[in-house]
Amino acid sequence: MRLRYLITGADGQLGRCLQAHLTALNADFIALNSTDLDITRPAMVNSVLTQHAPNVVINAAAYNAVDAAESDRTHAYAVNADGPGYIAAWCEANDAWLVQVSSDYVFGSEFGDRAESYAEGELPAPLSVYGRSKLAGELAAASCSRHIIVRTSWLFSEYGNNFVKTMLRLASQSLPVRVVNDQVGCPTYAGDLAAALVTLAVLAQTGDAEVGVYHFAGDHAVTWFEFAQVVFAQAVELGVLEQAPALKAISTAEYPTTVKRPAFSALDCSKINALGVASSDWQLGIRLSLLAMFP
């Protein structure tokens, strides 16, 4: 059966990567931004999804401002939890698949006492409003019997706002760049995530992937400081930067924020790997992002 995909949050970095991937596959898809489809409006969700009648909805819409969410709880929950619930209800009533994207921030090792990647079956314990709203979104998505929930982490690409772009911006300010070296996670190239989501949707539809939660992230874990080191090394190698800025490793205590972030949130991807989907080669992803941004 030829699948018809509907992408929400089309203007975000994952939304843009999904469009690029589905276009390359010559797939049948419609991609809607927050003006075309505001997922917090149930009547709009119903009428727009009914109008386009997809077999697969990939929800790439989200409230991702981790710090701002602490004081903007209602908005964060509206987008990250209520929206997926409205989409799930439509998918359930219309025999469609829902692919929901979630985050490593549903886990919460705060004290740096963990070194074992999180598997899908582990109990989430979010430290932030953002993490709790994403967990609520997982539960809402699971109300559709045909659901695939993919947790990912530290997403970057040539599109939108992300850590790679922040580092390049800071490098141009001729001040030392200070980055935390005691938070560990797996950077993930959003282009690889887009491909993995589409593969999972196809496998789920043919009965070759089971309903439920999957982890998809970068192929090895690093600290944010180590992530920045790779960004600057590759930017110099490709001539994007003349030289790397002074980069200083600091502790979380030296970079105070309103929100607690996990000290360790690396994701174990063996469940999706067993389906033939390799983890994201994030170092290659940085290279691809830089080449796309600075052709």
Ligand SMILES: NC(=O)C1=CN([C@@H]2O[C@H](COP(=O)(O)OP(=O)(O)OC[C@H]3O[C@@H](n4cnc5c(N)ncnc54)[C@H](OP(=O)(O)O)[C@@H]3O)[C@@H](O)[C@H]2O)C=CC1
């Ligand atoms: N970025 C990251 O590091 C990580 C992201 N994730 C998850 O991955 C997914 C994709 O993230 P990413 O592409 O980075 O996110 P972006 O912030 O780049 O894009 C999110 C998109 O959602 C749209 N959006 C916001 N509110 C609504 C709404 N009410 N209705 C419809 N669309 C809306 C935004 O549109 P507008 O700008 O017009 O509001 C934006 O285009 C999300 O589920 C996110 O939680 C998981 C782990 C890491």
Ligand SMILES: Cc1cn([C@H]2C[C@H](O)[C@@H](COP(=O)(O)OP(=O)(O)O[C@H]3O[C@@H](C)C(=O)[C@@H](O)[C@H]3O)O2)c(=O)[nH]c1=O
């Ligand atoms: C900009 C900057 C950040 N940092 C720290 C703050 C934080 O601990 C870490 C990353 O900061 P950012 O604000 O870029 O990233 P953050 O928004 O926390 O990233 C998270 O976003 C959500 C959406 C997710 O789901 C997570 O997987 C993760 O990607 O780096 C520095 O140490 N120095 C800096 O100059």
